[in-house]
Amino acid sequence: MNGKFYQRFGRIFNNDRHLYSSKDSSSTTGTQMFYKSHLDYILYELNNFILRRVVAERNPNPMDEINQYLEDLYDKNGMGSYITFDKSLPGMVTRVELSPKELLQKPKTIIYYTINEEMNLINFDSEDFKKWFRNEIILLLDLIELYKKNNKVYTMPKRVYYIRRSPVISNHLSILELENELDFCYKRVLCLYSLITTDVIRNKDKRKGLFKELNFVKVFLEVLTYQMDLSNVRINNFIEDFLNHYPSSSFGMGPSKRLHDIVWTLDDEFAILGDNVADSLINLL
Structure with missing residues (x-):
């Protein structure tokens, strides 16, 4: 197992310390809700x-x-x-389970899947599973974009480091540190997406491990965006963007290029990274 790892991160909130690992991030019988920024x-x-x-x-x-x-x-x-982070209990029912046909439609928001939904997804053919996985990554990237500064440039990761690192999210982080963590999270998501070029997509046993890794990234993004809400990051970015354009009529215009555009990049550009990620995550062995 040398060089192999689970994704991990820590959270310190109100002097309580919590450690999270992709080893334990399994789907449940309930329909746990994803954090929605109020x-x-x-x-x-x-x-x-x-x-x-x-x-x-x-x-x-x-x-x-x-x-x-x-x-x-x-x-x-x-x-x-x-600004609340009220998590529903793992077994709580908050929505109706999705049918196999509905699972192929891109959700409006990020969701956690039930065990039954996970099993249906695992049994999809490779093309349908790839379509579903790409939609999941697009939703994660769209959320990251909401918190990203408009003038900050994100680059594609080249190393497994970004999915290996174990950050600690707390109220001691400065806004700049939170913005850097968001950049690292973007790279973490793309490291996960690079698996679309590997046999993880085709192998049903490895798909189970992929769900654990995806659930972990969702939890991490929840915790990070919640902490950024506490620090007013989105509101500060909004006002800064307004002042940079005011009184120009261009204020409020979205970027012509979206973060999720990268998922339509040729698979070859993700291939080397994908192989390295697949060889490193214990859940995918």
Whole structure:
């Protein structure tokens, strides 16, 4: 087992320490919900306010007005109610199980699959399983993009290091450190995606191990984005982007190139990395 590993990360929250490992990240009988950022509402209201008031009136000093609006919005709604990490119990039912046909349709949000759904997916033919796996990676990359700074450039990983490293997420991390962890998480997701070039996709026994690795990455991304919400990363990025463009009408325009575009890259570009990842993760042996 020399050189082989499970994915791992640590979390420190309210002085409690938790260790997570892909060794233990199995599907359950329940439909556990993925963390949903309640700051989506705050950003929605802030965007409407900026377009309705600040941009329309061409305020030369918009920050005072924006800060006052945010303060009033937090006071009115209670900031605590917008940043919660309430995890449903593993056996709790929160949605109807998906049929094999429904499993092939890309979900609107990231979900955890039940044992029954996992077994149906494992029994898919290679092309359908590959389609499902690609959709899962796209959802993860889309979530990462919501928290990414627009001017930060992410690059494709070349080494297994990014899926081997064991970060610790805590409220002691600075915003810059959280942004770096998000970049590393992007590379971790692509390391996982590189397995699409290997026999892991075709081998039903190895697919079971892939589910463990995918579940682990989902949990890690939940914890990381939750911590970034506590640090107001998305709101700060939103305001910074606004100030960089104001009063230009280009504010609010999304990037022409998306993070998930990389999944349509030729498989050959992932092949070497995929073989290295497959040879390193214990769950895939």
